[in-house]
Amino acid sequence: MEFTQPVDSNLFDDAKVVGKPMQRIDGPLKVTGTAPYAYERNDAAPDALYGYPLGAAIGHGRITRMDAEAARSAPGVRAVVTTLEIDPLEKGINNVARLFGGAEVQHYHQAIAVVVADTFEQARAASALIEVDYEEGTPADLDLDAAFERVQGTGEPDTLVGDVEAAFRDAPHVIDQMYHTPAESHTMMEPHASTVDWSDGEEMTVWTSNQMINVNLKSIAATFGIDRERIRVESPYVGGGFGSKLWLRADAVLAALGSRAAGVPVKLALPRPMVMNNTTHRSATVQRIRLAAREDGHLTGIWHEAAAYCLPGGRGENPTAQTPIFYAGETRRVKNHVVDMPLPETADMRAPGEASGLMALEIAMDEMAEALDMDPVQFRIINDTQVDPANPDIPFSDRHFVECLERGAEAFGWSKRNTTPGEQRDGDWLIGHGVAGAYRGALVLPSGARAILDGGKLIIETDMTDIGTGSYTILAQTAAETMGMDVADVEMRLANSAFPASSGSGGQFGAPSSASGVYAACMALRDKIAGNLGIEEASFNGGRVTGGGTDMALSEINEEVSAEDAIQWGDFQKDYAMGTFGAHFVEVGVHAYTGETRVRRMLAVCDAGRIINPVTARSQVIGGMVMGVGAALSEDMALDRGRGFFANHDMANYEVAVHADIPEQEVIFLDTLDGVATPLKAKGVGELGLCGVAAAIANGLYNATGIRVRDYPLTMDKFIDRLPAV
Template sequence: MTDREDGHVKVTGAARYAADQHLDGLVYGYLITATIARGTIRRMDVPDAPGVLAVYTPFNPLELHPFAEEDNAELTPPIQSPGVRYYGQAIGLVVAETFEQARDAAALVRCEYDAEPPQACFSEGTPVAAGTSQVLAPGVGSIDEALAGAAVRITATYTSPAENHAAMEPHPTLASWNGDHVTVYTASQGVRLAVDRLSETLGIDRSKIHVINPYVGGGFGNKWDTWAHTPLTVAAARALGRPVKTVLTREQVFTVVGHRPPTRQTVTLGADSDGTLVAVKNDGVSAKAVSNGFFESAADLSMIMYGARNLHVSRSYVPLDTPVTTIMRAPGESNGSFALESALDELAGELGMDPLELRRRNDSPVNPSNGLPWSSKHLAECYDLGAERFGWSQRAEEPGTVVDGDWLVGMGMATATYGAFRDQASIKVRLLSDGRATVSGTAADLGTGQSTVFALLAAEGLGIPVTRVVPELGDSASPPAAAAGGSGSTSTNGPAVQLATSAAIAALLELATGNPASPFHGRKARFAEGEVVAEGLAMPFGRLLSSLDVPAVEATATSPRNQVKDHAFRSFGAHFCEVRVNRWTMEPRVTRWVCVADAGTIVNEKTARSQIIGGIVMGIGQALLEDLRLDAATGRFTNANLADYLVPVNADIPPMDIRFLDYPDTLLSPLGARGIGEFGIVGAAAAVANAVHNATGRRVRDLPLTPEKLLA
């Protein structure tokens, strides 16, 4: 197991994040945000203030062009009209000589609105949700007929609240122009994504935009897109002819850059008396902000998890005057698994069956929605190994019967899963005369360990210590690698690193045998363990390059996207957890956790384990703590800070036993790695909820599972 390549610079503070950058002549931006949820700005009073260089508003806008394509961020560029679509919307930008001057001046701006009552209550809009689409596969007839024929049926409705990504690093942007070219430092899960969006809205060619972002302080989805502060900062820097830096406040991070929407799912399961699923129906509803097109298709997971003969989901949404809804770790699948995996446990109760046995009986070797066989699936082994390590056989069949002093003790489990894919990626490997190698691509490392994967794979291919490999990520001038999203970074970029390493070795050997000054000239040479080798002669590549006065040789290679059409790709695993619930206060605490993952090749177990733990920690937060609360009357988030929006801390997290099966998925790529960044959160909240039910006999279907809900 290898330590994080970037671990030392991060823990010592040497890593320079986007907000750490400083340029000569730098000035500071500060957003002005709306204090109504719906309406029109009538006027903005902008008084003179010390140090202020400019105040941009809808009445004095920066020139920004409409976006060419819809994505998960806003549909329209900021401050181009006086319309207000949500509380906290960016409606202006103050630029001043210092941050404090910009902040203080923004506080002096007074707005007059023609306000309208917002439509901001998700539960009120759910009965008349819009945009319904339905999917039925592969059964015959109606889903209701299939359910009517089942020996055992359960129906329940499960809800989840809005959530915030709560990454440690607030969103920053620094922009500096040189003629008609701009350099942008910004927190992004993919620098090419930022280039594309800025090219659209600034109206300039992509080749004139250079985005740099080697370190990202967490993302979880809401650094995938380009938000209001970025084009405003870049445009302001162009207008003023000076570098401008804007960093969002924590409260602005809760409104300007998106959140996970609330969902409601009604799940109906029908089974034969032996537990074989006959039909699965999930009617899912999500909130959708009027400012963009994203909503969570939470019900979709019910189409692919278990081998029922009849499957049906519906997708609909409630349009709301709220801050933008966007992708968050395992979008759709995190919430979808809470409903489905809770319902499976409820069905097991009706059948009088062990919940683990029910899942075993319905494990499917094919994707139930389309019949394609899974490329590699060892879920049964995950169940077996996890149950053994956890001690599942000691679980009490009767809920609420295990008491340890003041604590009710329960066990729960759920299936973990997430999709896998391999897209196209290009990587450059450069062999240097000092004996080091660099590996570069536009990938991002959000704390996922991607830079360590780059270093490990290149070191393995070159046969040199990993400490001699320097990964270079987050620069749009590098070859186009995969962005960090959809759990596809390693599965996409890893094969490209391998190809580029081989190509660099080939370029080195061509130089070694073709250069008349080389001791290998005209000889048959090969490369092994960092050296060029021929009969009777071996030389490290760095020494060879130095002797030839060649600073470096390099090669760029492109790995194609996966072309396999006759298999389906997905990672699988199993969560097992123990909870203790205080029988007087009903406070739940998670006290043990085992997770076994079948995620293909594990390139570095140390960072992979960290990723699984991170997902589980977010799942525990989703289960017990996280609840972004909206005042429906005003459209304002009432807990838009890290004091009132609760996330797990060390004391909330038990010891974690994480195991990997490490079976390469060679149909996906020669590397065989599948994604794990989002895998760990899927099923985690359900495992907690199922354990709480086992401890107390009380089933809470509305996240988070707070003491007051258990006391009700």
């Protein structure tokens, strides 16, 4: 099915299932501990042995010698594979770092060996017996601030509109500030893990924790130089990914090598330090933002320049991603620099770009509102735009940012907020209120599925994954709605490379893309059923198909009927800017004596098209809000610049937000309809919930204390000496 024009009205506008709250289909399996995750595939590989990885102990350089004889002789060891024993493996799709093979060390904890043994403990103990000699590389300059000073002002702008310098020269109000965001880890509960059977060296089965099955399949084939037809990849349950499991990582590669060497299936999970140093993370950023405005509050100039780091050839983090398009403004200059550094690989983390960019831009917007003596909400409303500011001929497909701000202000009680920084108290706590805008693009990708009607049961097969987002549930709702059936009559089969390729999960494109793919497959099934029955115009409702004098229960169709299709996106979408929008409101308390900061209440208002399931969507948004609290107040990968690694590489020392940190959370969905975005008029929402949250908290901290902190996380050491006298 090709989506060639905006949809006006269709079967989803009178939905009986889509848009209704429904508990997650996979919930009972997960809360009872019976959902089989990648490391637990005892049903499929009961004889699997244990693999354990060894990571490089230098930041970059070369391995000159490895001696694994003691490891090979250790109790229970079945095989040892070292990186010097094989040629460098090819890089998979979107892998910047080489995952195994050869002597070069690109980053700390790069995988350099795998041990296979009868027990986990034996494999771990043997890995410590491997002797490794290194030749360290030239000490690297890992100072991102210094790098920004070197690159600032160089290169062609990524976006340039109008005479920016004149706008700043002539504007009555200008702000010019530096902002810093730290490196962040995905810190999902389930580590990167795989069970692989490549015991015959021919056919490979990979049970893994991965977000994009088809991409993973292609990467494995490229990495090992084998035909795709010889590989099967399954990932029915993923214990969190946040982008770190989009691409092939070392767990699957090492398990495959170990399986081939030992001649048995092998299960391997990366230890938490290797999750944080071997896989991927969000790069730290340095950002300089300049805003120019007229007396009436309209922005006349936006100048955003930033730097992030990555291994050579990588994309790093682009914190300027939202700046060309989010707010109106007569002129703008936007430039992001990616600086090469020999650090663990940086790549996609929930809302890559916008998450860190809005941490800075939304503070800057508040700073300009203060300079203008304007309400921060009103300032954002004044600078709304219904077209792409850099391309005024391109309208937004659907944008209700102003309504998000207005609805949020009313529901939050914004008019009763503290208006004078440092003036409101509750006992020993200084009380503040903050707001921030939220923006995230609305990308969609091709996505396919197979629909099978068998004895009144509708079976949906697609390699789409569920990474805790509710895919099983929303896809079942989409299929049931399209076929006029009950959700109870739908069986979902996900995340197997034998099924039609889907978009996969990531970039908040998963739900709108895969749901559209399921819709396409079900519409093809409807056509096939109608054709078999000789009905020209068939209607599917209440589990029955009617039309042309026929009225038959779908359960009465004796033969299995199947159809396969995929959603393809027409060029017409290029004529629109597509995004999702939101507003975050927070109340914070800062202890007047200690500087301890607590978020007291939170509200998110989201504009993301039709909400397929408000239960699963709310779960995504409040999860993003929790991540925003961590990003604002505690998360910081502590870089050892001398050794080139992150020292707090475990869940005890990398401090994410926990239950005690999270107060009352409220979510309001505008439940708008975007007929340009998808046939369901739906867009993704999973990353929107994170965008802007940290800045709202930073703005709330300023409102509480009168102290502006532009360096995340907002730990007390950065402002305790400036707290108001009590």
